[in-house]
Amino acid sequence: MAHTRWLDDEEQRTWRAFLSAQRLVSDKVERRLQAGAGMPQAYYEILVRLSEAPERTLRMSVLADCALSSRSRVSHAVARMEEAGWIERRSCPTDRRGQLAHLTDAGFAVLEAAAPDHVESVREALFDGLSPEHRSALREACEAVVAHLSGGGSWPVTGDSGPEGPEPARAS
Template sequence: MSHTRWLDDEEQRTWRAFLAAQRLVSEKVERRLQAGAGMPQAYYEILVRLSEAPDRTLRMSVLADSALSSRSRVSHAVARMEEAGWIERRSCPTDRRGQLARLTDRGFEVLAGAAPDHVESVREAVFDGLTPAQQAGLREACEAVVAHLSGGGEWPVTRDSGPDGPDPAHAS
């Protein structure tokens, strides 16, 4: 029989503070991004990941992993952004099963237009309320949680380490 490891008072307080902060920050940033740029945070995250990749291109599986999202959810989002002309999708030249997503010039323009207000909303929601020491503590705590839950893997995911080797979009 397993023994339930109940949260003590301090752990319960920490857990509830974490939940409240996460929900309030997510809601504020999402609402402002929707109002200002007309896109959800998930789309913004995909555009950012692609903008930071070599040739603004990532394998779809790497894009999903780096965005901490399911492949089907990212595929649906990419399809919508493809319709808007923000992303192009094409087959992977070295793996017929794989697909690549590439940020278009139009998608980069949309991202560049949304970024200043998005960054300001993040600054207002998180950083303006914390001292530099608290910011460092928050980063360390979040990185520890991510490492624990991801099995200590690389985060954010930046390259493909699948069975066919590195993604050609990341070749030097």
């Protein structure tokens, strides 16, 4: 039987503080985005990722990776936003099985309208309670966790973010 590496008092306190902070920030931002823009944070994240991509287009698999979400969850969300006219799905010209997600002008307008209130809610929920030193320490700690959990990868997802996306990740 494996030896359990129990959390010491400091680790337990850190873990519980992290969970509480993450839930409180996420809940506040989610509620405000739902009330103001009528969309969940997951949809907002997808719209942002597409708005930052060349030609506002990403391969669906790259979009899922960028959003740290499953491909099926992103596909479902894109289908809903496609119905609303915010995103168009297109066939990938270099891979018959691949699909591209393209942010429409209507979707970009929705994002532009939601962004100011969303940014303010993030500022109020997270940054207003932190000193510059705390902000830096939080960023560094989060980047270290992401690097650890992604096998040394970085956040945000980098590389060729064009419609073709980066080479698919290979399982080792």
